[in-house]
Amino acid sequence: MGDIEVIHEEFSKISTEDLWRQLLVPTDNPITARRNRKELGIVIGLAILGGLLSKVPALFGFGDMDAHSQLYLRNASIFAFFPVAIYLIWKRSLPALRSLAVLSIFPASAMLVNAYPSYEPHHTGLLLSLHLPIVLLFVLLYFFGGPAIKREGQHLYATGWRNPNTRLNFVRFVGESFIYAILIGMGGMVLILLTAGTFDLIKIDAFPFITAWIAPLGFFGLFVVAAYLVLQKKNLIExxxxxxxxxxxxxxxxxxxxxxxxxxxxxxxxxxxxxxxxxxxxxxxxxxxxxxxxxxxxxxxxxxxxxxxxxxxxxxxxxxxxxxxxxxxxxxxxxxxxxxxxxxxxxxxxxxxxxxxxxxxxxxxxxxxxxxxxxxxxTFQEIVVMQMRFLSVYGIWATCVVVVFPLLFGFR
Structure with missing residues (x-):
């Protein structure tokens, strides 16, 4: 094998960062590389879908986002989270029929929140808009963890989305996705400003097109991109x-x-x-x-x-x-x-x-x-189990605010 000192000298020439990357980040084989390219294509398509969903109100005569800000605020979480739900279904290879049944919560939510009127001072409409994302996060939790299947001799909480450790991983996933979304959003804003400034130099007003298409596509598409980035880096380094x-x-x-x-x-x-x-x-x-x-x-x-x-x-x-x-x-x-x-x-x-x-x-x-x-x-695990189960209380309360409060307080 040669002189051990020579081997040590050559080995020490490798930078520490490169060494850790080689040890911790596996090199893709051809099959994995193809799947990664396919996944990236799906994510880009779903990001575009999120932006296009935000144009649906325009089909019904509500194209002006400023004039109909309440409408867009109510539906914002649906536009943003629906592509993430589809991505998680594909990523986790979940059962099609059951997934479609749970996915139907999105169109059902859209019909409900848009069927409710809103009168001055619009408090219930604002509360609905703030609590609907919490309800839809529980839908994403289902797709993140998969269905809970009760096996003989095993507690229902031991599998799928009900599992406390799965819920804890979902908390981490949501937190890191939120951070990525902020970073991507900030980068996108800089890019938009640079683009608008460039067109302004050649006497072309690009702001109407940017605000009508580029901004919605970017904003409602960045959530699925953020989710993709978090799942891609999961367990690679830290x-x-x-x-x-x-x-x-x-x-x-x-x-x-x-x-x-x-x-x-x-x-x-x-x-x-x-x-x-x-x-x-x-x-x-x-x-x-x-x-x-x-x-x-x-x-x-x-x-x-x-x-x-x-x-x-x-x-x-x-x-x-x-x-x-x-x-x-x-x-x-x-x-x-x-x-x-x-x-x-x-x-x-x-x-x-x-x-x-x-x-x-x-x-x-x-x-x-x-x-x-x-x-x-x-043990600390028991604290985690208690807290993860208590999260369901927030989901129930958020659903109550979305569904019951507008009726209870006369849609005001």
Whole structure:
């Protein structure tokens, strides 16, 4: 084999990055390369489909997006997620008939949200637009994990989309897809501005064409492209989830502490300032999303270490974030209760009350889970199982807001 020193010298000439790529990223064989080209073609076609779906309202005389912004807002998640659903069906090779039955939720949702009227001040229409994406994410979860099949001697939660680990992987998938979508969107905006600027130099106004075709095709197509990129890179080198979780967990903890201090300094603002309550709810939703994302970044499957050795500084930081979120949620609930007693029930106030109560229950369950975990009375896996099953509560609530609230509050 030759002198070992010579071999070592030649080996050391290879750059570390190239070596890791060669070790971790397998070279495609001809069959895999053909499938990858086919997959890329399908993704491009589905991205175009997403953009074309956004032109469907124009066929019914609603082509002006500014004049009919409510209509486009209601249907935006349908345009964006329908191509992703088709891509996941193809990617997972799911059963055709069952997949078509679940996929029919998309046209059914479109018929429902467009059949509902909307009257001033359009609160139920806005709530519908905000909650429909949550409902459709559960449809995507089904296609991501596949059908849950109950086998003899096996619990129904052990397979398919019901499996807690599958749901956790889906959380990571959604989070990373969202990040990719933002990056692609920013790149697309730069490209659009450069294109418009180039045409402007030659005295051609390209903005009408860009806003009518290029922007919708790009925006509603980027979600399936983002999903494709996440699944392509999956397990190749490293997930970005741990890095992002460790960056944003301490930052959000500081934000929550600052909110608590602000409330202590000016307590009446939480009761009198409606915008402050909305801001509280937005931050709480982001904290929950970050908590889920942090869960997906933690390695809790190792059997070679004790439960105690798996507890890290980041677990205590996450626990501090959850405790702070409970305090902020309690402040928000007290403010909502005061406004309900003063002004009565409305669509917005009822939705805020329901969501804050659900969040509070969720956060308290997480607190109990973390305390038991620190005391070594349960594993982190049990916290994950609880949280992944609790996600169904959000799906049920979102469906209620989409279907029932417009009827309950007179489509106002």
């Amino acid at each position: 997930s970005i989830a741990p890095v992002l979780a460790r960056i944003f967990t301490p930052l959000f903890l500081l934000v929550l502490i600052s909110l608590i201090i602000a409330f202590l300094v000016t307590p009446n603002q939480a009761y009198e300032n409606r915008n402050m309550l909305i801001w509280f709810d937005v931050i709480l939703a982001l904290v929950l999303a970050l908590t889920l994302y942090s869960m997906s970044s933690k390695d809790f499957t190792s059997t070679n270490t004790s439960a105690k050795s798996q507890i890290t500084f980041w677990d205590f930081l996450s626990f501090g974030l959850i405790i702070s979120a409970v305090i902020v949620d309690a402040i928000a609930l007290s403010g909502i209760s005061m406004r309900l007693s003063a002004y009565g029930f409305s669509a917005n106030r009822t939705a805020a009350l329901g969501e804050n109560l659900i969040l509070l229950v969720n956060l308290l369950l997480l607190c109990v889970g973390y305390v038991r975990y620190f005391l070594q009375k349960q």
